[in-house]
Amino acid sequence: MNNMLDSSHYRPTRWALIMMGQWPFEPPGKNRFFKCLTIFLIISMCLPTMTKFAMSVTDIDIVMECIPILCVYAAAFIKFFTWVIDDDMKGLLLSIERDWKNLKVPEHIELLAEFAERGRKINNFYATLIFGLLGLFLAMPAIPILMDVWIPLNQSRSRIFLYQTEYFVDQNEYYFLILIHAYITIPVVFVAIVYFDNLFSIFINHTCGMCNVLRLHLECVHIAGSFSDNATSEKRIQICADMQTNILQFVQRLESIYTIPFLLLVGMNMTVITSTGMMIVIKGAEISELIRFASFNVGTIFHLFWSSWQGHALIVESEAVYLSVYQSKWYTLSPKLQRMLLPLMMRSAKPCQISAGKFYVMSMESFGAAMRMTMSFFTLLLSMR
Template structure:
């Protein structure tokens, strides 16, 4: 009876820990109607609200493009316009892959049940906690950058109060948009609308990205657990301090089969992440590259200090966004390749020949890295991150030559 109660308490404690590690991603997905376990009507209502707000923002920006009288005005409108499209792609990517997202999220909770030792649980806790911290830092940075970018438009009005001139300073909207009203008269209403739409837009972006970070950290944790099992292939699965000596070959083979099964499960999770995000990442990469090039062009052409500062904040946010994806992609590559080294560093020479052959097959499989790609064309890694920067600079040079 006492043992049964201890097991119940242990299971409830583990469930509490899981909810703690994934609560940030869950809340953001819930706000944009993409959490897999929401009621269908609730999901549809929140998603419809987000899409309507984004469509409203796109409408005012497209209207601004139509009233522009030169290419510089159009280029100035494009960076924030592309950001809204990027957020819309992220939100709809989860909508069109709802079943796969549910399968991935199920994995997050179920995979904890296959952990057999305290060491394995500590490994998964470490990576789950990393995912939570990455999400928290990323979300905080995105919100701070957005609020800073939007509130810079209030600086002229504040300056009029603190250091008044004979005439009022010209108004400056947070981003180019056409509202079909007198901007001077309705400045504060427009600024409030821009702030709300920008925060909702960024919330959709954060929800997508934080859940992606959580998935990558989870699969990296799985690969680390698998590597730990291969390193301790001669140990009992639930007792890592007692070595298996003079046991039948079936015991060794059972341990190897269990480790190989865990490795296949990790590979399946990584492949499912790739399937879910591959197409949307291709669209996001194209939007980010164009946006980066156009923003660089704007910085080169602007002579106003306030506008230049705003676009510096914006371009740094774009680089931070792209770097986070490249860093996570590189982390997945490194963790998937480490399995081969873990097997080689284990006591493989002490197990029967049949078991060694199973390990050899696994080593061959692990020489191929698991990756996150954009339609199998672009692989997210730190090396590819520099390639995107070079491509954006090339586009910037071409655009600058045309705008002269």
């Protein structure tokens, strides 16, 4: 598409989604191929871990070690199939394109571009952090190999497996083949998680940008010629109402798509934080294992923080629209125009928000509550062990 969706603001996410067959503007045959390839790679790594989990249900330590990686696989599938099943990504992206085209005032275009660029920088930081922690996680098997070179012993050190798997072969004999398989498939899982998170961030930052454009419109609604030389005050208020309607519809579509996936993801994040915390306590004496599970734990906490922070930003920016109505100097307008502003005030009184299952609002307050609950679960499990 020759439009804003091809710009640098969205390019990294667009290319990642293309490689997973999820960019809706690519040929269907190409998308089907890459979708099948992505699903095959994730399943090929998921099955050995599920098999090990099923065969070791009586060994609590192995079970606790399997839970985090299984939750990661589940998170990747949830994010991936959310768009396969719902198939509303194209509509949301076209809405973004429509909003860019509808803006005519340079200041408004610059404001929306500022939020798009902010989203790009934040997404790059998020991807860099998660893939950095992933690199630390993947580097753990190299430690005993390097130690054998630098500080050799009379016998080889024990090999480190990234996580528990069952291939029904001698895993020491096929260690490097198993490791190569993990190195090929694990990044695919994390690419699915990170770039679908980045897509969510694009939607949120665009909505925040449009809220700020709406605020700018409202604050200037009493100024003649603020939209166009011939626009009447009534026409200017109508433009604000249409823009608010588009924003609310966009958020409602996002909410309908993400509410159930977020419910599952928040629960899995809390489960992973608890289980990796347990593994840090269990294997804390082994430095390599401590680093491995600590990096996993930090990444999971940041993942939950990231989703909550995006939702919080949406709440803050949409709340500011309500205040902008008062800053529009409505009292200088005629009674008829004041009555036209009432629906905008009423609709902006309740901030836009994204929830998990309609009862857990994605916000920093909810993040704090989730972390407190997670620590309670962790303390309970630790006392029972």
